[in-house]
Amino acid sequence: MNAVLVIIAFTILASAAVAMSLRNLIHSALLLVANWLGVAAFYLWAGAEFVAFAQVLIYVGAVSMIVLFAMLLTRRARADAAVVPGSIDRAISALAVSGAVAGVLVFAVLQTHLPAVTPPAPAATVRQLGAQLMGPQAAALLVAGVILTVALLGAVILAAKERNSNQDDAP
Amino acid sequence: MSPLPLCLLLSSGLFCVGLAGALSRSNAILVLLGIELMLNAANLNFIAFWRFGLTPSADTGIIFVIFSIAVAAAEAAVGLALVIAIYRHQKNIRLQEAARLKG
Amino acid sequence: MSVVAPATDSFLERLPLIMRGWFTGLFPESLRWLAGSLLEIIAILAVFGLLFAFLTLAERKVLGRVQNRPGPNRTGPAGLLQPFADGIKMLTKEDIVPLVADRLLHFLAPVVLVAFSLLTFAVIPYGRHLVALDLDAAVLFFFAAGAGTELSVFMAGWASHNKYSLLAAMRALAQLISYELPLLLSVVPVVMLAGTLSATGIVAAQGGWTAGVIPHWFVLRPWGLAGFAIFVVAALAESNRSPFDLPEAESELIAGHLTEYSGFKYALFFMAEYFGMTALSGMGVTLFLGGWQAPCAFLRFIPSYAWFAVKLFALLLGCIWIRATFPRLRIDQLTRLAWKFLVPLALVNLGTAAFWHLTAGWDGALQIARWALALALVAGPFVLLGRRLSTGIAPRTYRYAAS
Numbered sequence: 001m002n003a004v005l006v007i008i009a010f011t012i013l014a015s016a017a018v019a020m021s022l023r024n025l026i027h028s029a030l031l032l033v034a035n036w037l038g039v040a041a042f043y044l045w046a047g048a049e050f051v052a053f054a055q056v057l058i059y060v061g062a063v064s065m066i067v068l069f070a071m072l073l074t075r076r077a078r079a080d081a082a083v084v085p086g087s088i089d090r091a092i093s094a095l096a097v098s099g100a101v102a103g104v105l106v107f108a109v110l111q112t113h114l115p116a117v118t119p120p121a122p123a124a125t126v127r128q129l130g131a132q133l134m135g136p137q138a139a140a141l142l143v144a145g146v147i148l149t150v151a152l153l154g155a156v157i158l159a160a161k162e163r164n165s166n167q168d169d170a171p
Numbered sequence: 172m173s174p175l176p177l178c179l180l181l182s183s184g185l186f187c188v189g190l191a192g193a194l195s196r197s198n199a200i201l202v203l204l205g206i207e208l209m210l211n212a213a214n215l216n217f218i219a220f221w222r223f224g225l226t227p228s229a230d231t232g233i234i235f236v237i238f239s240i241a242v243a244a245a246e247a248a249v250g251l252a253l254v255i256a257i258y259r260h261q262k263n264i265r266l267q268e269a270a271r272l273k274g
Numbered sequence: 275m276s277v278v279a280p281a282t283d284s285f286l287e288r289l290p291l292i293m294r295g296w297f298t299g300l301f302p303e304s305l306r307w308l309a310g311s312l313l314e315i316i317a318i319l320a321v322f323g324l325l326f327a328f329l330t331l332a333e334r335k336v337l338g339r340v341q342n343r344p345g346p347n348r349t350g351p352a353g354l355l356q357p358f359a360d361g362i363k364m365l366t367k368e369d370i371v372p373l374v375a376d377r378l379l380h381f382l383a384p385v386v387l388v389a390f391s392l393l394t395f396a397v398i399p400y401g402r403h404l405v406a407l408d409l410d411a412a413v414l415f416f417f418a419a420g421a422g423t424e425l426s427v428f429m430a431g432w433a434s435h436n437k438y439s440l441l442a443a444m445r446a447l448a449q450l451i452s453y454e455l456p457l458l459l460s461v462v463p464v465v466m467l468a469g470t471l472s473a474t475g476i477v478a479a480q481g482g483w484t485a486g487v488i489p490h491w492f493v494l495r496p497w498g499l500a501g502f503a504i505f506v507v508a509a510l511a512e513s514n515r516s517p518f519d520l521p522e523a524e525s526e527l528i529a530g531h532l533t534e535y536s537g538f539k540y541a542l543f544f545m546a547e548y549f550g551m552t553a554l555s556g557m558g559v560t561l562f563l564g565g566w567q568a569p570c571a572f573l574r575f576i577p578s579y580a581w582f583a584v585k586l587f588a589l590l591l592g593c594i595w596i597r598a599t600f601p602r603l604r605i606d607q608l609t610r611l612a613w614k615f616l617v618p619l620a621l622v623n624l625g626t627a628a629f630w631h632l633t634a635g636w637d638g639a640l641q642i643a644r645w646a647l648a649l650a651l652v653a654g655p656f657v658l659l660g661r662r663l664s665t666g667i668a669p670r671t672y673r674y675a676a677s
Contacts (some may be wrong), residue, residue, distance in 0.1 A: 002174065002177070005174060005177060005178070005181075009177070009181045009184075012181065012185055013181070013184050013185060013188065016185055016188040016189065016192075016208055017188050019192075019204070020188060020189075020191060020192030020195075020196070020201070020204075020205060020208075021192075025198065025200065025201070026379075026432055028201060028204065029204070030379070030425075030429070032204055032207070032208070033425060035208070035211070036211065039211050039214070039215060042178075042181075042215060042218070043218055046178075046218050046219065046221070046222040047222060048218050048221065048222070048232075048233055048236070049409065049410060049411055049415075050233065050237075050410075050411045050414065051214075051218065051233055051236050051237065051240075053411055053414040053415050053418040054237060054240055054414065054418075055214075055240060056418040056419070056421065056422065057414065057417060057418040057421050058240050058241070058244050059207075059211075059240070059244070060418075060421065060422055060425065061418065061421025061422060061424060061425075061454075062244060062421070062451075063207070063243075063244050063247050064425060065424060065425075065428070065447060065451060066247055066248055066251050067200065067203075067204065067247070067251065068428055069251075069444070069447070070200055070251040070254055070255060071200055072440070072444065073255055073258070074200070074254060074255060074258040074263075074264050076263050076264075086267075087195075087197060090194070090195050090197070091195040093194070093195075094190075094191045094192075094194035094195030095191055095195070097190070097191075097194060098187040098188070098190040098191035098194065099187070101186070101187055101190060102183060102184065102187040105183035105186070105187070106180060106183060109176055109179045109180055109183060110176065114173070114175050114176055114179075115175070115223075115224075115225060116173045118173060118174060118175075118223060119223065119224075121222070122221070122222070122230075124230055124233055125410055126410050126411050126470070126471045126472075127469075127470070128230060129230060129233060129234065129237075132230050132234055133234065133237075137234055140234075140238060144238055144241050144242065147241075147242060147245055148241060148245050151245035151246070151248055151249050152245075152248070154249050154252070155248045155249050155251075155252035156252075158249070158252035158253055158255070158256050159252040159255045159256060
């Protein structure tokens with residue numbers, strides 16, 4: 001069982017690391033899609049099927065599309081692709097910071113006394129999740145609906161072309 | 172090593188990779204992708220505790236992850252709309268140049 | 275997949291299970307699960323591969339007859355060997371990759387597309403005991419795998435390093451994303467009224483007959499009829515079929531995102547389109563047409579997989595017929611259709627289905643009121659919205675040469 005976890009972990013970490021370090025944006029995005037598929041595989045291994053399918057549907061099916069469209073709509077000219085001055089310093093400091101955070105987190109995980117007994121796999125049928133979402137968590141569901149609506153409207157307004165008064169001089 | 176610490180180490184590793192990416196890249200879209208990686212790492216954590224944690228009958232982990240995925244998708248949409256708006260203004264999406272409050 | 279069938283099932287019903295049991299019995303105990311899975315994979319690949327081959331032939335013959343010509347009839351008797359001739363042609367063509375194309379992505383795009391398309395076949399129940407993966411969230415799995423196919427459209431357009439391919443890929447993606455929403459919204463009432471996301475559960479919820487002759491299929495309910503119509507339109511658009519085949523039409527930006535593909539990779543794209551159409555038709559049969567259930571109680575002696583095949587072929591024939599009949603929609607027309615017409619109708623349909631569910635206790639004369647109200651809720655917005663969206667489009671004036 002741990003062998004599967006090691007393979008999934010390697011996929012997730014390797015694709016994320018390479019995605020964050022490539023110069024080619026599209027390859028970064030597609031490696032990130034591989035990362036999200038790896039995360040979905042982790043959810044399947046842990047037995048959370050609904051979340052795994054939702055992860056694929058939302059991240060691989062929709063967020064990847066938004067990211068790729070945004071990359072295509074904001075492309076720079078070739079001449080502009082020079083290395084930004086100061087990027088090496090930024091990279092080194094970022095690696096140092098994330099190394100420190102990694103150190104703290106790993107220390108915390110290894111020091112905590114976690115239960116060593118693996119409980120049997122909990123059953124999470126869709127019916128139970130639905131009953132939870134419509135019952136105790138209904139308020140959160142409604143708030144999530146409001147958030148999504150506001151985000152939809154906000155994204156449309158932010159990205160829409162500005163209406164100029166001199167737009168109707170076309171033949 | 173039991174699975175739970177391994178899963179937690181995986182999510183910590185993914186979080187730090189996302190953090191490094193978000194801090195070091197100058198392209199706004201890649202910073203947003205780093206943030207998405209961090210959110211995914213948190214979701215991994217929730218599912219790891221749901222599966223191997225102390226109260227196996229609680230579905231709270233899954234519910235939280237469902238909401239987290241939904242909110243992350245909404246945040247990605249708004250963030251990328253912002254990126255497009257910045258691009259329209261300054262013709263590139265280098266974050267170092269978006270340093271002024273007034274356009 | 276259940277490996278034990280009740281003894282009351284007929285022999286033909288149990289035949290697939292008997293064959294599966296014989297095959298897995300040849301293997302040692304520890305490898306039985308692997309043998310069973312491999313058998314399911316090979317069965318799906320073989321059946322739907324052959325179906326794809328003969329579907330291309332059927333399409334060309336039906337299109338030909340609609341257009342008053344015979345269609346392919348030279349290779350083999352009545353053209354039956356045409357698909358194999360096409361296959362040989364595709365396999366022996368030269369595989370041309372542009373010099374500046376991104377080779378890895380150019381190669382991966384058709385592979386990813388076919389992989390996700392094949393995954394969608396795993397959750398459809400083909401018969402009473404014939405489902406490869408009996409998942410609790412099968413419908414979600416189906417649409418998640420379908421959403422993965424959109425990525426390969428982008429990869430194909432991008433990797434070709436051709437501005438027309440990229441433009442066409444973005445248009446194709448706009449079409450796919452726009453029709454994702456009516457597709458999912460039309461399925462939500464079915465899930466709501468069946469009470470489960472599992473495909474076998476949805477088929478079981480459509481069992482039973484009124485007076486032994488009228489089945490309880492969801493398409494025979496008002497909300498189910500509207501949902502089925504929206505599902506069919508959205509499914510045609512999702513699989514890039516006519517009249518929504520703007521992404522791959524030869525007169526549109528050469529061949530859209532498939533411009534730089536030739537030979538076997540083009541055949542893979544083609545195959546994935548037919549697989550998508552077949553899988554969506556199969557899911558439509560499962561969700562709305564009762565899956566493998568027989569239409570009348572006394573026809574139950576015909577095995578369940580035969581009924582599924584009949585319904586699937588009927589839907590596929592309908593898709594081919596639609597292709598032969600309607601002209602292609604422009605990109606602005608099809609996005610307008612999706613966002614302004616299908617999405618509001620699908621949302622209203624959700625309300626109608628909720629009304630149907632809450633009034634399940636009405637009987638007697640109230641049953642007639644229930645049907646009348648539900649039909650009004652389905653037909654009313656359709657007529658009103660259709661009228662509203664067609665205003666401003668002047669009636670056609672025809673001018674003939676002789677007049």
